[in-house]
Structure formats: C-alpha cells, structure tokens
Amino acid sequence: MKNFKYFFLFLLMSCSSSKVITDYDSQINFDDFKTYSFFEDAGKGLNELDVKRVTESIKYELDLKGLQEVENPDFYINVISNISEVQNNNTIGIGIGGGGNNGGFGISGGIPIGGKKLNEELIIEFVNAKTNSIIWEGILNSTIKEKRSPEEKVLHFKNIIPKILAKYPPEINSNN
Numbered sequence: 001m002k003n004f005k006y007f008f009l010f011l012l013m014s015c016s017s018s019k020v021i022t023d024y025d026s027q028i029n030f031d032d033f034k035t036y037s038f039f040e041d042a043g044k045g046l047n048e049l050d051v052k053r054v055t056e057s058i059k060y061e062l063d064l065k066g067l068q069e070v071e072n073p074d075f076y077i078n079v080i081s082n083i084s085e086v087q088n089n090n091t092i093g094i095g096i097g098g099g100g101n102n103g104g105f106g107i108s109g110g111i112p113i114g115g116k117k118l119n120e121e122l123i124i125e126f127v128n129a130k131t132n133s134i135i136w137e138g139i140l141n142s143t144i145k146e147k148r149s150p151e152e153k154v155l156h157f158k159n160i161i162p163k164i165l166a167k168y169p170p171e172i173n174s175n176n
Helices: 002-014 048-064 150-165
Strands: 020-024 035-038 075-085 091-098 105-112 117-128 134-145
Touching: 020 150, 035 048, 048 075, 048 150, 117 150, 134 150
Parallel strands: 035 075
Antiparallel strands: 020 134, 075 117, 091 105, 117 134
C-alpha cells in the first residue's frame, strides 16, 4: 500500500501541464544546419548563472544530436525566459465565532499555504546565420517555485531542455 502512494504521487507529478509548442520554417532543409553558436545576449529574463545552466543543457542535448558549437555557425541560438506570478488558491481558513444571548460575533480569514509559485515560459529560437530569420522555435511553460536552490535550478533545466529539443529537428511531412 505504501508503494502505491508513491506511485500515485509520481503519476500525479508526471502529469504536469507542461507542454512543448514548436514552430518552424517548413521550407528549410534542417539537414543543412549542423553547426551553431549562441547569440551574445542570449538569455533575456535569466540571471547570469541561469544563462550558464541553460546553455550548458542545450549544448549537451545538441551534442547528442551530432551538432557542433563553432564560431561561424549555420545557426544562432537565442533563449528567452518570461516569468509571471501564479495565483495561489491554496489557503487554510481560520474562524473565530461566538454566540450567546447578545447576538453573534465572528471573524474569519485565510492564510496562504505553500510557497509562491511562478509560471516560466522558456523559449529557444534557432536563427539562420545567413538570413537572420528564425528557422525553429520551441516553447515550454512550466510552474516553478520562487525560491529554489542552485541544485533545483540545474535539475529543472536538465529536465525541460531535453523536452523542448526533442522536437528538433522537426518531422516534416513530404506531403507539403
């Protein structure tokens, strides 16, 4: 029974609402793009340490796909992070009441539980180095805790970057 609880918790956590959305230029032959580099200002919305965490995760995943980082690449990579606050609906209600012959008296209120949650939208763009136009874009929305340790941040990016880049290169139908 104890294992069932853990299995259920794992199942609940794995069914998160994180979904990858991609878009790409259907006229591009992605086999022509074998080398990459990062834009100097990649990482808008991230602090310097998170930029390093994200770029290291991207490098690792692209290396697995046989792509190489070079100075004069076929495409550049841009990373953008947008953070917004998630409304916390988890509260504990507290009430004080009274009664008696003189009428009623009552006070109630709610205390928020759990830490502050944020919605993170992470966008990875691949930009053609020759034309300066976006050839592929991957977006993932996820809910994160406001206060995370450096280790939690590393694990977060190591979890979401492969999900985004799993959709690259896109499977292009030959029926277009």
